[in-house]
Amino acid sequence: MPDLRVLIVTPQPFYEDRGTPIAIRYVARALGELGVDTDILAFPVGRDVELPRTRITRCGNPLGLRSVPIGFSWRKVVMDLSLCRAFERRLAAGRYDLVHAVEEAAYIAAFLCPRYRQPFIYDMASAIPLELQRKFLFRTVLAKRCLQAVERHVLERARHVVCSAGLAGYVRARSPTVAVSEWCFPGYAAPVAAEQVAKLRQSLHIPARNQVLLYCGNFSRYQGVDLLVDAFRLVRSRSSRLSLVCVGATEHEIRERTANCSAHGLDRVHFVKRQRRERMSEYLQLADYLISPRSAGCNQPLKLFDYMASGKPIIATRGNSHQPLLNDGRAMLAEPTPQGLADTIVHTMNSPSEARAAGQKALHYAIKHHNWEQFVQQVHDVYCDALPRHPFLDQPKASAEKKSGVASNERLTFRQNLALPSSRGEGASG
Numbered sequence: 046m047p048d049l050r051v052l053i054v055t056p057q058p059f060y061e062d063r064g065t066p067i068a069i070r071y072v073a074r075a076l077g078e079l080g081v082d083t084d085i086l087a088f089p090v091g092r093d094v095e096l097p098r099t100r101i102t103r104c105g106n107p108l109g110l111r112s113v114p115i116g117f118s119w120r121k122v123v124m125d126l127s128l129c130r131a132f133e134r135r136l137a138a139g140r141y142d143l144v145h146a147v148e149e150a151a152y153i154a155a156f157l158c159p160r161y162r163q164p165f166i167y168d169m170a171s172a173i174p175l176e177l178q179r180k181f182l183f184r185t186v187l188a189k190r191c192l193q194a195v196e197r198h199v200l201e202r203a204r205h206v207v208c209s210a211g212l213a214g215y216v217r218a219r220s221p222t223v224a225v226s227e228w229c230f231p232g233y234a235a236p237v238a239a240e241q242v243a244k245l246r247q248s249l250h251i252p253a254r255n256q257v258l259l260y261c262g263n264f265s266r267y268q269g270v271d272l273l274v275d276a277f278r279l280v281r282s283r284s285s286r287l288s289l290v291c292v293g294a295t296e297h298e299i300r301e302r303t304a305n306c307s308a309h310g311l312d313r314v315h316f317v318k319r320q321r322r323e324r325m326s327e328y329l330q331l332a333d334y335l336i337s338p339r340s341a342g343c344n345q346p347l348k349l350f351d352y353m354a355s356g357k358p359i360i361a362t363r364g365n366s367h368q369p370l371l372n373d374g375r376a377m378l379a380e381p382t383p384q385g386l387a388d389t390i391v392h393t394m395n396s397p398s399e400a401r402a403a404g405q406k407a408l409h410y411a412i413k414h415h416n417w418e419q420f421v422q423q424v425h426d427v428y429c430d431a432l433p434r435h436p437f438l439d440q441p442k443a444s445a446e447k448k449s450g451v452a453s454n455e456r457l458t459f460r461q462n463l464a465l466p467s468s469r470g471e472g473a474s475g
Contacts, residue, residue, distance in 0.1 A: 049081045049428075049435060052141045054132055054150040056125055058091030058113055059101060062322040063263065064347045065170050066091065069147060071230060072168075073099045075424040084141075086131055088113055088124045104131035115263050117180060129153050136161040143204075143432055149173060155199040166431050167199060169208035171344050172215055179267075193219070204431035209344035211365050224430055230347060231417045232354025235326040242330045249315050251288045256394065258360075259332035260291045261325065261348050264298050269338030269362065269381070274302075276338070276386035278311050283391055288313040292320055292328055329355040334393055334400070339366040340381045350415055356408040358400035360393055362386065375407040 053073065059066050069085065076083045077097030085099060089106040090113060104127040113120050128150065135141070136157055144165035146154035151167040158165045174192035177183040183192065200206060200220035207226050208216055216225045251257060258277070264270050270291060277289045291314070294302065299316045306314045320328065329335065335352045336359070343365045352359050353375070361367040362381040371378065377400060379389030393400045 049143070049432075050141050051076060051081055051083045051143050051145055051428075052135060053083060053085045053145040053147065054128065054154065055085065055087050055147040056121070056128055056150050057088060057147070059085060059087035060094045061091050062319060062325075063115065065147065067322065067347060068168075068170070068228065068230060070094065070096070071420065072145070072424060075421045078421055079425055079428075081428075084135070086128065086135060088128065102131075104128040115265060117177060125149060125153075129157075133157055136163055142435060143428065146203075151199050151203065152195065155202045159202065164204045164431060165202075166427065167203035167206045169206055169212060169216065171209065171342065172196075172212060175343070205427055207427050209347075210370055211343050211345045215343055226423070226427060229415055229420060229423060230350045231415050231420050232350040232352075232411050233322065233325065234351070234354035235323070237326045237330045241327050245327050245331050249288075249290065249317075251290075251313075251315070255286050255288045255313065256333040257331055258287055258289050258334050258336055258390065259328060260289070260293075260336050260338070261328065261351075262293045262337075262346065263319075264291075264294050264302075267339065267341040269340040270302075272340055272362075272381065272383060272386060273336065273338040274306070274311070274314065275383035276390065277314065278309070279383060279387035280390050281311065281313065283387075284394065287390075287394065288315065290315045290317060290328070290331070292317040292325075294318055325351065326355075329357065332357055334358050334360055334390070336360045336390075337367060338362050338381070338386060339364075342366050345370050350411065353407040353411040353415070356404050358393060358404040359407060360386075360389055371407070374403065375410055376403055 053069060055065065055069050057065050057069075060070060073083050073085060073096045077099055081098065083099045085101045087101065087103055089103040090111060093101055104124070107127060108123055110120055110124065113124055132150070132153055136144075139161065141163065144154055144158060144163055145168060146165050147168040148170050151165065151169070152173075154165040154167070157163075174189065174196050177192060178189060182188070197219055200216065200223050203223065205224045205226070206216050207228060210227045210229070213225050213227045216223060246257075260270065260273060262268050273289070273291070277287075280287060294316045296318060299318060302316050306312070329351065335355065335357050337346065337349065337352070338361075339346060340362060345366055349367065349370055359371060359376040361371050361376050361378055363378050364381060367376070367378070377389050377393045379386045
């Protein structure tokens with residue numbers, strides 16, 4: 046029976062501890078468990094990681110760039126052009142059963158794949174026309190129409206669109222006949238020793254009496270960090286026993302934002318550089334409350350799955366970025382204004398029983414709906430839909446696992462460290 050060969054094309058550094066690369070690592074790991082041979086074609090920056098039955102390759106780096114920022118930039122365009130050349134060379138070799146094209150790589154796939162009679166999946170982390178419309182050059186009526194037309198062309202040529210939670214409705218509105226599903230990622234919930242958490246608190250100089258409000262993620266405008274800081278200023282005028290920790294900043298952002306807070310007399314705000322993924326459980330355990338103040342966009346951030354897996358109370362702004370994954374039972378929801386967010390933070394602090402109950406409901410929901418086994422099954426189902434006649438996908442899953450080359454104890458270690466176990470009724474975070 047022939048093996049299945051897949052090419053994942055991802056226009057990001059791989060691997061880096063940020064949203065899309067984390068998601069692609071999950072997918073590649075799941076494919077390895079299913080016995081699929083996978084090549085990942087990525088930007089020539091990032092670190093190598095070992096994954097079962099997976100080989101990481103990189104496009105050229107003609108300008109010698111060392112980093113690529115999140116979002117649209119000239120560096121991203123240069124890398125995308127290089128990625129396009131490397132992508133076509135691989136298609137010309139004719140070695141793959143399916144291409145898994147991520148974000149704007151799907152636009153390249155829609156152009157290249159038909160030439161080589163190569164089916165592809167569109168892995169849609171965000172709606173690119175909506176993202177680009179935040180830039181001045183793409184705000185005209187003509188630009189919007191062109192972007193929407195190109196997007197429709199891509200959607201109609203994909204065998205399957207698998208998107209971030211919250212985007213399926215957007216996809217169906219633009220291409221009603223497309224096969225679409227939303228990712229249900231597993232949460233990261235590694236256990237952490239109390240001594241590690243105490244050491245982290247001490248290193249951040251957080252007073253023992255203070256509770257901790259934690260934000261994780263990048264500092265792009267749509268994430269709502271400015272909204273969060275404005276709300277925290279209002280909270281500090283009502284309560285002195287709260288510290289804000291924001292993890293995910295660049296060195297420049299740390300200097301700039303720390304200086305700005307000092308200039309406005311705002312203390313107890315700690316800006317921390319981006320951390321390795323294996324360290325994030327320490328920060329989640331440090332927190333009394335987790336917050337996501339995202340104020341724009343339709344897709345739900347990957348960090349929500351980790352937030353839910355921690356069992357900690359979650360504070361989030363109302364809107365498509367968080368609902369319906371989070372609701373009034375699983376989170377403390379706030380209006381997306383400084384005053385609305387501040388009022389919800391204060392209410393959460395003053396209602397510990399309600400906050401704890403919401404955190405536990407989120408945890409139990411994650412255990413039931415966002416565990417590793419269900420994610421592997423979802424990857425299998427998406428590929429079955431894209432390749433309905435491939436004999437490999439007709440075999441029992443147990444047979445695929447035997448071919449995967451992943452030892453059972455290795456799979457168990459992965460599930461314990463990177464995902465919620467599906468057979469337990471309490472959190473893996475302890």
